[in-house]
Amino acid sequence: xxxxxxxxxxxxxxxxxxxxxxxxxxxxxxxxxxxxxxxxxxxxxxxxxxxxxxxxxxxxxxxxxxxxxxxxxxxxxxxxxxxxxxxxxxxxxxxxxxxxxxxxxxxxxxxxxxxxxxxxxxxxxxxxxxxxxxxxxxxxxxxxxxxxxxxxxxxxxxxxxxxxxxxxxxxxxxxxxxxxxxxxxxxxxxxxxxxxxxxxxxxxxxxxxxxxxxxxxxxxxxxxxxxxxxxxxxxxxxxxxxxxxxxxxxxxxxxxxxxxxxxxxxxxxxxxxxxxxxxxxxxxxxxxxxxx
Amino acid sequence: xxxxxxxxxxxxxxxxxxxxxxxxxxxxxxxxxxxxxxxxxxxxxxxxxxxxxxxxxxxxxxxxxxxxxxxxxxxxxxxxxxxxxxxxxxxxxxxxxxxxxxxxxxxxxxxxxxxxxxxxxxxxxxxxxxxxxxxxxxxxxxxxxxxxxxxxxxxxxxxxxxxxxxxxxxxxxxxxxxxxxxxxxxxxxxxxxxxxxxxxxxxxxxxxxxxxxxxxxxxxxxxxxxxxxxxxxxxxxxxxxxxxxxxxxxxxxxxxxxxxxxxxxxxxxxxxxxxxxxxxxxxxxxxxxxxxxxxxxxxxxxxxxxxxxxxxxxxxxxxxxxxxxxxxxxxxxx
Amino acid sequence: xxxxxxxxxxxxxxxxxxxxxxxxxxxxxxxxxxxxxxxxxxxxxxxxxxxxxxxxxxxxxxxxxxxxxxxxxxxxxxxxxxxxxxxxxxxxxxxxxxxxxxxxxxxxxxxxxxxxxxxxxxxxxxxxxxxxxxxxxxxxxxxxxxxxxxxxxxxxxxxxxxxxxxxxxxxxxxxxxxxxxxxxxxxxxxxxxxxxxxxxxxxxxxxxxxxxxxxxxxxxxxxxxxxxxxxxxxxxxxxxxxxxxxxxxxxxxxxxxxxxxxxxxxxxxxxxxxxx
Numbered sequence: 001x002x003x004x005x006x007x008x009x010x011x012x013x014x015x016x017x018x019x020x021x022x023x024x025x026x027x028x029x030x031x032x033x034x035x036x037x038x039x040x041x042x043x044x045x046x047x048x049x050x051x052x053x054x055x056x057x058x059x060x061x062x063x064x065x066x067x068x069x070x071x072x073x074x075x076x077x078x079x080x081x082x083x084x085x086x087x088x089x090x091x092x093x094x095x096x097x098x099x100x101x102x103x104x105x106x107x108x109x110x111x112x113x114x115x116x117x118x119x120x121x122x123x124x125x126x127x128x129x130x131x132x133x134x135x136x137x138x139x140x141x142x143x144x145x146x147x148x149x150x151x152x153x154x155x156x157x158x159x160x161x162x163x164x165x166x167x168x169x170x171x172x173x174x175x176x177x178x179x180x181x182x183x184x185x186x187x188x189x190x191x192x193x194x195x196x197x198x199x200x201x202x203x204x205x206x207x208x209x210x211x212x213x214x215x216x217x218x219x220x221x222x223x224x225x226x227x228x229x230x231x232x233x234x235x236x237x238x239x240x241x242x243x244x245x246x247x248x249x250x251x252x253x254x255x256x257x258x259x260x261x262x263x264x265x266x267x268x269x270x271x272x273x274x275x276x277x278x279x280x281x282x283x284x285x286x287x288x289x290x291x292x
Numbered sequence: 293x294x295x296x297x298x299x300x301x302x303x304x305x306x307x308x309x310x311x312x313x314x315x316x317x318x319x320x321x322x323x324x325x326x327x328x329x330x331x332x333x334x335x336x337x338x339x340x341x342x343x344x345x346x347x348x349x350x351x352x353x354x355x356x357x358x359x360x361x362x363x364x365x366x367x368x369x370x371x372x373x374x375x376x377x378x379x380x381x382x383x384x385x386x387x388x389x390x391x392x393x394x395x396x397x398x399x400x401x402x403x404x405x406x407x408x409x410x411x412x413x414x415x416x417x418x419x420x421x422x423x424x425x426x427x428x429x430x431x432x433x434x435x436x437x438x439x440x441x442x443x444x445x446x447x448x449x450x451x452x453x454x455x456x457x458x459x460x461x462x463x464x465x466x467x468x469x470x471x472x473x474x475x476x477x478x479x480x481x482x483x484x485x486x487x488x489x490x491x492x493x494x495x496x497x498x499x500x501x502x503x504x505x506x507x508x509x510x511x512x513x514x515x516x517x518x519x520x521x522x523x524x525x526x527x528x529x530x531x532x533x534x535x536x537x538x539x540x541x542x543x544x545x546x547x548x549x550x551x552x553x554x555x556x557x558x559x560x561x562x563x564x565x566x567x568x569x570x571x572x573x574x575x576x577x578x579x580x581x582x583x584x585x586x587x588x589x590x591x592x593x594x595x596x597x598x599x600x601x602x603x604x605x606x607x608x609x610x611x612x613x614x615x616x617x618x619x620x621x622x623x624x625x626x
Numbered sequence: 627x628x629x630x631x632x633x634x635x636x637x638x639x640x641x642x643x644x645x646x647x648x649x650x651x652x653x654x655x656x657x658x659x660x661x662x663x664x665x666x667x668x669x670x671x672x673x674x675x676x677x678x679x680x681x682x683x684x685x686x687x688x689x690x691x692x693x694x695x696x697x698x699x700x701x702x703x704x705x706x707x708x709x710x711x712x713x714x715x716x717x718x719x720x721x722x723x724x725x726x727x728x729x730x731x732x733x734x735x736x737x738x739x740x741x742x743x744x745x746x747x748x749x750x751x752x753x754x755x756x757x758x759x760x761x762x763x764x765x766x767x768x769x770x771x772x773x774x775x776x777x778x779x780x781x782x783x784x785x786x787x788x789x790x791x792x793x794x795x796x797x798x799x800x801x802x803x804x805x806x807x808x809x810x811x812x813x814x815x816x817x818x819x820x821x822x823x824x825x826x827x828x829x830x831x832x833x834x835x836x837x838x839x840x841x842x843x844x845x846x847x848x849x850x851x852x853x854x855x856x857x858x859x860x861x862x863x864x865x866x867x868x869x870x871x872x873x874x875x876x877x878x879x880x881x882x883x884x885x886x887x888x889x890x891x892x893x894x895x896x897x898x899x900x901x902x
Contacts, residue, residue, distance in 0.1 A: 006726050013722045014718070016715050021779065024741065097643055109889070111650060113889055114885070117832060119877060121838050123653070176892060235842065236857050271748045283739065287736055379799075
């Protein structure tokens with residue numbers, strides 16, 4: 001609802017953002033699609049100038065049938081699933097705890113949020129060396145203190161280690177959002193339930209949890225988007241070794257390490273499709289919120 | 293100075309026509325109130341005049357000049373919004389100065405007009421405060437002050453009192469009326485409250501679904517409503533409507549009689565019924581009467597000292613010269 | 627109104643919450659402590675908490691050996707530049723969507739969000755090629771542009787949700803008062819939106835500062851920011867915990883401080899306004 005004049009001004013002012021993002025999305029996307037149907041090995045002399053050989057769906061088939069594909073899917077699922085379960089469950093508990101009256105609430109909040117601000121390369125390296133190092137790491141010291149044999153974290157329990165590191169980074173995110181959601185709960189609802197004779201466990205189950213369901217869904221969807229492309233944490237800890245090669249990492253290796261651009265691009269298309277499936281669900285929730 | 297003419301003005305949002313083609317003339321210096329239930333298009337009509345919305349078709353003339361495509365700022369109109377729309381980051385003084393600053397008026401003249409407006413609106417002590425530190429009534433005055441200093445051709449008010457509590461509303465109503473008497477500038481005032489319309493207007497425009505139902509002075513509307521809608525909307529408590537045999541006796545599809553035009557007596561009236569709820573206001577008493585065989589409920593306004601209780605039988609006599617007759621399409625039969 | 631809580635209960639809450647809070651914060655605390663130790667003390671068993679010879683030597687060594695200041699400068703330029711550029715492009719766009727909404731506004735907003743979800747690895751090589759052909763590889767300007775683009779949807783969204791809270795009537799009042807579009811944005815909208823713009827800036831500096839896919843893959847010696855600087859510590863030679871800690875502390879300190887200021891706005895920004 002506005003005048004013609006303001007509408008045309010609005011279109012003009014929206015143009016730069018729309019055009020830039022459209023270019024940022026379409027140009028590389030079309031190039032990736034194009035490469036995915038081509039044989040493109042820059043190290044063996046293939047180049048855009050000389051023209052690339054059309055190979056149809058060969059890259060797509062080869063990417064899926066390679067021996068590293070299914071393990072990478074499994075690794076991706078374990079990392080995403082593991083981190084989601086840990087962060088959501090602990091996030092809900094932590095949010096409930098932080099919502100309770102206590103001394104120094106603000107400070108505790110800050111302590112809990114802090115890991116989110118640590119850059120991924122730092123948290124990867126700090127955990128790898130100072131905590132998970134089998135000889136000098138804090139965890140090794142702790143295990144020895146209790147008389148146990150220190151674990152070979154990143155080589156023998158590599159997946160669990162990555163899940164631990166990534167969960168540590170994302171727990172603050174889940175906690176913060178769930179805490180915000182809990183605080184938006186109308187306390188009269190809880191008082192009404194208490195008057196109705198609901199125990200605190202029942203109040204949690206029948207009132208708090210349903211109230212949190214939307215926030216939990218949002219946490220899950222947003223984290224999934226980010227977790228699907230976890231990169232730096234693996235890059236600086238195991239570099240994809242010891243069964244920590246995710247789909248993202250596999251594509252990265254195909255493209256930049258073995259310089260098989262066609263194959264990597266086909267993998268990239270798979271990753272884009274996967275991310276879009278998650279994205280559609282997230283968009284529907286966010287979109288609904290726009291109407292409200 | 294401030295004559296506004298709408299010629300065949302029409303407005304659609306997409307496919308929905310909110311205002312069918314409409315003609316209206318507002319004379320210079322008039323206080324015109326647009327009144328109607330919510331969603332009747334009265335605010336849209338005001339925004340069309342203001343230039344905040346484009347007309348889909350038709351012409352708006354301000355002082356005889358075509359203003360249809362002139363941007364809002366150039367129309368010489370000032371508007372007071374429902375939410376007051378004060379700039380929260382500016383002091384009262386800066387709020388009032390803003391339109392003059394935009395018009396690049398010289399500083400001395402700005403100060404002169406600010407002092408004048410502030411004195412007139414009792415804002416002198418608050419000029420350096422922020423809107424957030426003011427009460428609702430004070431904010432309302434700042435919004436009016438911001439409008440006054442522009443010395444506009446006409447003032448537009450969009451439900452300006454709806455955010456105030458009842459007591460303040462009565463006070464502000466008086467202040468705006470006094471302002472109009474003093475400035476003698478055209479004012480167009482939108483409200484859904486028929487009491488505001490009746491008390492303030494020189495001319496009332498009753499709207500429903502974007503259509504003008506009737507234009508006239510408050511008393512014209514009260515005495516000779518053009519149709520059942522206007523008859524029911526103007527006046528409080530609402531007019532009683534009776535259909536059926538009783539209406540046929542008067543050669544009409546329906547008759548209307550205002551609560552204040554029915555006399556009550558313990559016996560011997562034209563109609564009779566049982567008292568349901570009796571509301572004692574002191575000056576008046578409203579009786580809601582059932583079992584009259586005429587309508588579900590009849591409302592009657594009686595002097596304050598008339599005593600009937602719940603369940604009493606009551607006799608009613610409508611004043612014959614105050615019965616309004618309507619045909620099947622709801623139009624007045626004169 | 628809240629009822630009085632027993633002191634016992636409150637004490638229990640406090641103890642548990644502080645315990646968990648410190649546990650979660652411990653890796654950061656430990657890193658900061660270790661950065662002041664000698665390499666020998668850094669790996670001492672049992673670990674040393676506060677009683678060691680505090681030294682600043684590691685910081686000096688890190689700066690000397692790897693020119694920390696250059697990486698820091700790159701991070702500042704890239705994070706700050708991309709945020710500033712993003713704000714300049716996003717403010718008009720968010721204004722349009724918040725105050726002149728059309729039937730397509732919602733679709734455009736959601737589409738912008740969807741570009742954020744494009745997995746970076748899927749378009750790595752095309753961007754790499756484009757960067758080579760445009761001479762942008764390993765330049766600060768190239769990285770600034772990329773980080774601006776990946777964060778632009780978030781900037782537009784955050785500004786949009788903040789602008790939405792400014793009543794349209796105030797802008798209409800300005801229009802009635804004779805303000806031009808430019809004056810309306812400059813004198814009325816921007817001053818009112820300053821808190822929202824500030825928290826958008828803050829969150830985006832944090833996101834850009836910590837971005838670790840494009841910064842690792844599109845830079846080498848010249849434009850590498852702190853993320854890449856730290857990654858260069860991933861192949862260890864001998865004892866180096868203390869130096870790693872010093873480098874890490876320097877890399878995260880600025881953003882930790884910024885982050886603590888912006889924690890309230892964080893939620894809205896990261897959930898695209900879906901949780902407030």
